[in-house]
Amino acid sequence: MTASKRIVLSSDHAAIALRQTLAEHIAAKGWEVTDLGPTSPESTHYPKHGEAAARHVAAGDSDVGIVLCGTGQGIMMAANKVKGIRCGVCADAFSARMIREHNNANMLSIGARVVGEGLALEIVDAFLDAEFEGGRHATRVEMIDALEA
Template identity: 80%
Template sequence: MAANNRIVLSSDHAAIPLRQAIATHVAAQGWAVVDIGPTTPESTHYPKHGEAAARLIASGDCCLGIILCGTGQGIMMAANKVKGIRCGVCADTFSARMIRQHNDANMLSIGARVVGEGLALDIVDAFLTAKFERGRHATRVEMVEALEE
């Protein structure tokens, strides 16, 4: 677990139950969960939730984030607009592990209408337990970061 063990979770209305299941799951592993909602099922806009979570990571308040919407795609796109964020949408454990090991991802996006709860929890575990491998991958991450300038 990272020195700063705060992890932010956010979603749109389509993913509230899955987000809450993930929050319980990661809290049981010792993470300090910062769940920024929403909590009610009224339709809401995923860009604001992706941005809000990403800003908590960019500021250093949280070290990692998990965000969700129906497909995971839209909220991921919004989060990636925040400088310093590397977020990937994953529907399998291999990809979740690789975005950490090779891309030093600091956010994971999941589609609540794409994967069930059991698989989602496995994806989260793969993401949280993987470590950035550095080496040749560090050069590539630096190249991606340079695109933000």
């Protein structure tokens, strides 16, 4: 992936434990991890956490980001509202690899109430180990980016 290997993670209250497990796993792989998520179980709003992580990536403070909520859907929708973000929700490793290789996704979303810890680790590894293929996919990503104009 990138030489600097900087990643930001965030979540709402539904995914604190899984987010912290993923942060430890990712750090052990040599990534510099920034965790913006809550640490207490009180209910919190996923849009603000999705936005915060997405702005971190969009500003270049992290190369990629991972966000989590109960289903992964809501926080992904919030992240995608930030210009320059391409975030996909994945519940399998194949999709996580493909959003990097074909869509040049810079963020991944996972549903903590959808996948277990073991599968989440596989999904994260697939996402982080994949690289954008470019070529015909670059034209399509440019088309997606043009929608923000």
